[in-house]
Amino acid sequence: MAAGPSNAPPSKSSVYHGLGTRLMLPSWIVIGIFLVIPVGIMFVYSFLTKEFRGGVIWEFSLASYDQFFLYRGLFGDEPPTIEWTYLSIFWRSIWQAALATFLCLVIGFPTAWFIATRAGRQRSFWLFLVTIPYWVNLLIRTISMKFLIRESGPLNEFLLMLGVISEPLQILNTHLAVQLGLFYSYLPFMVLPIYASVERYNYALSEAAADLYATRWSTLRYVILPTVKPGIIAGCILVFVPSLGAFLAPDLLGGAKTFMIGSLIEEQFKGSAGNWPFGAAASMILLSMVLVVLTFYARAQTKAEAR
Numbered sequence: 001m002a003a004g005p006s007n008a009p010p011s012k013s014s015v016y017h018g019l020g021t022r023l024m025l026p027s028w029i030v031i032g033i034f035l036v037i038p039v040g041i042m043f044v045y046s047f048l049t050k051e052f053r054g055g056v057i058w059e060f061s062l063a064s065y066d067q068f069f070l071y072r073g074l075f076g077d078e079p080p081t082i083e084w085t086y087l088s089i090f091w092r093s094i095w096q097a098a099l100a101t102f103l104c105l106v107i108g109f110p111t112a113w114f115i116a117t118r119a120g121r122q123r124s125f126w127l128f129l130v131t132i133p134y135w136v137n138l139l140i141r142t143i144s145m146k147f148l149i150r151e152s153g154p155l156n157e158f159l160l161m162l163g164v165i166s167e168p169l170q171i172l173n174t175h176l177a178v179q180l181g182l183f184y185s186y187l188p189f190m191v192l193p194i195y196a197s198v199e200r201y202n203y204a205l206s207e208a209a210a211d212l213y214a215t216r217w218s219t220l221r222y223v224i225l226p227t228v229k230p231g232i233i234a235g236c237i238l239v240f241v242p243s244l245g246a247f248l249a250p251d252l253l254g255g256a257k258t259f260m261i262g263s264l265i266e267e268q269f270k271g272s273a274g275n276w277p278f279g280a281a282a283s284m285i286l287l288s289m290v291l292v293v294l295t296f297y298a299r300a301q302t303k304a305e306a307r
Contacts, residue, residue, distance in 0.1 A: 067281075190238070265286070
């Protein structure tokens with residue numbers, strides 16, 4: 001008997017068959033206008049020449065990159081040596097961002113696990129608390145942190161009242177202050193991706209590990225962490241990348257010794273007398289570093305999916 005026409009609804013793949021390019025077109029337009037074109041302009045400016053009185057001269061050269069990596073004396077007539085000033089700023093930015101990522105992971109993972117294991121209403125409440133800081137602008141939150149940790153601020157006053165310290169702590173304008181600012185600013189970026197992974201975790205795996213006499217540490221190391229690894233990697237990327245280019249926390253909470261690459265770039269574009277080609281070159285170097293991190297993330301994701 002010949003089969004009659006099927007009345008089954010079409011699948012999603014058949015409904016959108018051949019429309020993939022059209023559906024992606026708005027995203028491509030937005031990415032092209034607000035990402036590709038600005039980065040292309042920055043790339044071109046990084047090879048231009050700075051005018052003595054400010055602005056740029058449309059003469060292409062590698063002077064800005066040379067300035068970042070090599071020191072040729074005040075007048076540029078000395079034998080080139082390594083420019084440790086900018087390299088140390090870049091290195092400081094890397095380890096500050098890495099430390100902030102580590103601290104966010106140490107605090108964010110238990111927090112995400114706690115939230116994901118709550119009941120429905122409690123879970124919504126805790127997620128609400130995590131996202132509350134983002135109702136306020138980052139600049140205001142950073143200034144609030146500056147008010148909190150200054151010598152006459154609430155933190156020192158509270159510690160003095162308890163008798164923990166005999167004189168106010170000098171926290172402002174230190175690396176610790178910058179770390180507190182980065183940690184406070186980007187902690188939710190670590191909590192939310194890990195929470196999303198933990199929420200999908202099959203707790204039967206932990207029960208099976210316990211039945212096989214696995215310790216809690218072994219279960220965490222060999223069962224839980226590999227399962228929620230995509231969320232951990234995503235959270236580390238979301239914290240490390242903005243921390244690497246941050247300039248509000250170093251500018252408002254740190255001092256000259258806590259200068260980071262984001263602050264260096266920002267200074268180059270201030271006013272008409274700024275060195276735009278050098279700022280663009282530093283931006284491209286920072287972008288290259290970010291692309292390296294994202295490449296690492298993409299490869300880790302590919303390996304995880306292959307397993």
